[in-house]
């Protein structure tokens with residue numbers, strides 16, 4: 001009853017709140033404002049006029065910046081436009097249309113990718129929109145369940161890849177262990193046809209304190225002679241500007257040679273002025289120090305989420321050490337109900353099921369909380385609503 005009366009009271013407040021997307025708040029974006037007024041002293045870089053077309057792989061210094069963020073050798077990295085998702089869609093289109101030596105994916109009756117769950121909804125939309133079949137695999141806290149992956153691959157030749165968010169995973173927050181990385185490479189190097197590990201390292205330097213270590217997958221893969229298995233992605237979207245940062249793709253020399261003609265047909269050159277601004281910005285601002293400023297702004301928000309969740313008795317939830325999300329696991333069958341109750345109170349939550357391929361969370365129990373975009377005051381109200389709806393849904397049940 002207590003939750004019901006609180007629900008009615010909250011309804012009268014007619015609030016409008018949003019915990020859906022992991023976007024930086026304005027104060028985080030303001031950290032990179034000096035980017036806008038940086039003086040570009042010379043328009044010549046890498047021997048070209050950066051205002052012109054060309055340099056498809058990006059400016060050398062910007063590729064170096066990408067390698068610093070991703071933690072891999074600079075020779076693997078290209079610097080692109082403002083979004084790593086665009087690079088993912090371009091690389092996947094290349095696999096579907098051209099392929100990597102054993103025919104285009106689109107010519108096969110069925111091509112599947114493994115999707116560690118709970119995972120990132122846009123990986124799922126992208127795969128689905130390209131007609132790629134998706135097979136969920138549970139995450140264990142140290143990466144996906146390798147035994148299950150091994151058994152799937154042994155029995156299903158259509159499996160040709162896996163989506164991974166290896167550090168501060170969206171939305172579970174976990175970081176893959178070295179054993180998981182080695183296991184993934186060992187398993188995927190045995191697929192009958194060529195496969196790819198899509199290593200979306202979107203939260204590579206996004207630690208709240210200290211630096212959580214993620215092993216460099218390229219170094220491990222190289223030792224095993226399997227560099228071509230890996231395609232890594234990342235960006236400055238959650239470092240500088242989400243809509244106006246730099247996206248990166250990292251791939252072996254063989255994969256670069258094969259992908260370059262396709263990629264060059266799609267783009268005539270990235271925005272090198274923005275790349276130059278980013279180079280200059282990180283000459284003046286040390287990357288990890290800049291990330292600490294982000295952490296200082298968002299840590300109180302994550303603490304507030306923990307405070308609200310620990311002050312009640314339902315569900316279990318993650319305690320991330322970086323990244324953008326808290327994942328709340330309810331009793332089976334309650335997630336949709338909670339989201340619908342919250343929406344009655346003016347709180348938007350990510351749709352139930354969005355953490356799973358095809359939007360289907362079979363147990364209807366995962367809620368992704370994205371606390372960064374709103375102010376502390378808004379977050380406080382949003383969490384009050386969430387906790388009330390969580391309580392009410394559990395009491396109804």
Ligand SMILES: Cc1ncc(COP(=O)(O)O)c(C=O)c1O
Nearest residue numbers: 083084085120165170202235237
């Ligand atoms: C795992 C993951 N990959 C990629 C992105 C988006 O990256 P970009 O802005 O570089 O396209 C996000 C954004 O939330 C994300 O969580």
